[in-house]
Amino acid sequence: MAQHQRTVSSNQLSTPHSVSLKVLRLSRPALATQTPLLKTSFGNGLDIPPSASLAHPSANPDSSYPLTPLLTLPSAFGAAYVGETFACTLCANNELTSDSTKAVSGVRISAELQTPSNQTGISLELSDSENQPSANELQVGGTLQRTVHHPLKEEGTHVLAITVTYTETTLDEHGGASGGRARTFRKLYQFVAQNLVAVRSKVTALPQRSKDSPRTWSLEAQLENVGEASVFIEKVWLREDEGLEGKTVGSEQGIVLKSMDVEQVMFVVREGRGGDEKGKRTLAQLNIEWRSAMGQRGSLTTGWLSSKG
Incomplete structure (x- = not known):
C-alpha cells in the first residue's frame, strides 16, 4: 500500500500471529489505454490486423484513439495530493486453518496518522463496511474490514499507524477453551503528500x-x-x-x-x-x-x- 512498512509487536513471544493485516488504498480507476497498430500491406501473411492490437473492440477498426471504455485499477500506491481525501480499507484476516487448535475473537482495529506538524499522531475515525462479521466471532478465513477517510492538508511525509488487537484462545480436544491470551501488533505505512x-x-x-x-x-x-x-x-x-x-x-x-x-x-x-x-x-x-x-x-x-x- 505504501512505500515503507514496519511491523511492531508488543508480544515478546515470536510465535506467528493468527491474524494478518492488509491495507488497501481506495482510488478511482483510470481509463485503459491502447496502442493501435497501423494498417499494413506486406502480404505473405505478414500483415497483422489493427483490431488485434485493440484492448476493446471498436466500431472503427482503423481508429487510432488511445483511450478505451475499459476501466483499470491502479497497480501501485500512486501519488497522494494535498487537498484531496486519503482513503483506504483495513482488513484483519483470520489466518487459522480449519484443523487448528486455536480460535480468534475480540478483533479490534485502530488507526492514527502522523503528519509533519503532528508527530504524535491524529486518531482516525473508522467506519464499518456492510455485511461485516462480528469482531467477537471471526471465523476461520474470515475478514474484518474498516474504512478510513482523512483529508490531506499538509505537504510532506505522513505515517499511517495501524494497531490490531485480538484474543487468541487455545482449544482442547473437545473444542473447549483451555487457555488464551491477548495479542497485538502494529504496522506503519509511510507515504508522501505533495502539492497538486x-x-x-x-x-x-x-x-x-x-x-x-x-x-x-x-x-x-x-x-x-x-x-x-x-x-x-x-x-x-x-x-x-x-x-x-x-x-x-x-x-x-x-x-x-x-x-x-x-x-x-x-x-x-x-x-x-x-x-x-x-x-x-x-x-x-x-x-x-x-x-x-x-x-x-x-x-x-x-x-x-x-x-x-
Whole structure:
C-alpha cells in the first residue's frame, strides 16, 4: 500500500500471529489505454490486423484513439495530493486453518496518522463496511474490514499507524477453551503528500480617486498544476475579511490545467462604506476547488492575504 512498512509487536513471544493485516488504498480507476497498430500491406501473411492490437473492440477498426471504455485499477500506491481525501480499507484476516487448535475473537482495529506538524499522531475515525462479521466471532478465513477517510492538508511525509488487537484462545480436544491470551501488533505505512496545485499570489494597491475614497486592491494569483495528471478547476473564489467586498475579473470557472500548465486569475477587493482603517490590511483567503480526470474532488485554501500598507 505504501512505500515503507514496519511491523511492531508488543508480544515478546515470536510465535506467528493468527491474524494478518492488509491495507488497501481506495482510488478511482483510470481509463485503459491502447496502442493501435497501423494498417499494413506486406502480404505473405505478414500483415497483422489493427483490431488485434485493440484492448476493446471498436466500431472503427482503423481508429487510432488511445483511450478505451475499459476501466483499470491502479497497480501501485500512486501519488497522494494535498487537498484531496486519503482513503483506504483495513482488513484483519483470520489466518487459522480449519484443523487448528486455536480460535480468534475480540478483533479490534485502530488507526492514527502522523503528519509533519503532528508527530504524535491524529486518531482516525473508522467506519464499518456492510455485511461485516462480528469482531467477537471471526471465523476461520474470515475478514474484518474498516474504512478510513482523512483529508490531506499538509505537504510532506505522513505515517499511517495501524494497531490490531485480538484474543487468541487455545482449544482442547473437545473444542473447549483451555487457555488464551491477548495479542497485538502494529504496522506503519509511510507515504508522501505533495502539492497538486501551486499558488503564487500578488497584492497591489490601486490608486484612490480621492483622499476620502475607499481603498481598493487587485489580487492576482497564478495557479500551476505541479502534479502528473490533468485537473479541472471547478471554482476559484475569495473569502473576504469583514468590511471588504471582492469581485472577479474574468471567469475563474471551468479551467483545465494539464501537467505544468499555469493559469492566472484576478480579483478586485474594495473597502465597504465606512472603512477607515489605514496601513496594512488583511484582505481575503483564496479558495480553489477542482476535480481529477475521473471526478475525484480536491480543494485548497490559502492563508490570509494582506496588503503591504
